Amino acid sequence: MNATDDEITALLRRGQLSNSGIARTLRVDKHRVGRIRRELGLPNVQPQPLTLEQKWRSKTRPVEGGHLAWTGEHGSTSRTPVLRYKDQCHTAAAIAFRLRTGRAPEGYAYSECGYFHCVSPDHVDDEPGRQLTREQLRYLAGGQKRPAECVHGHDQAEHGKYESDGRAYCGQCKTEQRAAHLAQQLETAGA
Known part of the structure; x- marks a missing residue:
């Protein structure tokens, strides 16, 4: 997509997106957006006032059974729930895991509760946690x-x-x- 200066100006005048946000939306160079912003004398957008966790919570919706549905962005090919925050991309499940445990996950974090891409902190686990749960299940089943x-x-x-x-x-x-x-x-x- 080759956006025009008028399209960039329209988004700049709305005052909701940063230069990077407009660049991502219109698929243009962020330096071009910055140059146009300076030419128009428009101030930069204030940085995201929410913490990572607050932004994550704003993108979830409770559903029956104690699950949390993700209402935010998804990865293009995997459809994995993702969250962009301060020019970094995080998986929603990794944030949920961190909220519950206070640490980063080892390996992939995801839920096995049966609800597709559930991001409830109580349902998300990392590789060691999943293996421990599966081992306990083995013993409970008589294995x-x-x-x-x-x-x-x-x-x-x-x-x-x-x-x-x-x-x-x-x-x-x-x-x-x-x-x-x-x-x-x-x-x-x-x-």
Whole structure:
């Protein structure tokens, strides 16, 4: 999109967006927006007065079952709920996790509560938290402690993981299987 100076001026005169915000909206260079702002003698927009957490809360909506629906932006291909704050992009689930625990998540943060892209802090967990919950589910369902090594000799203290239903598997074996499958697909495609 090649926006005109008039389109940029219209957004500048509204006074709601920063130079970066207008640049993102119209897909133009932010320096061009700044130059036009200076030529018009318009003041810069005051920085976001909300904290990251306040802005996050403003983009959520409670739904039945204790879930929180995300009303803000989503990632273009993954449709992951995201929040832009001070020129940084955060996942909404990572913020929810931080609100509940006071720390950044290890690995991906997301919910497994059954509500698509739920961002309720009580429903979101990081990789170690999910694995612990899945391990507990395994024991509650009568499952046994996983072996120290998988059938291929990988140390399960390092590579052991659990499916969402509590079934144990070797993360290293799964990685190797995916790599072999991909190599086979590439070889078949090249033939």
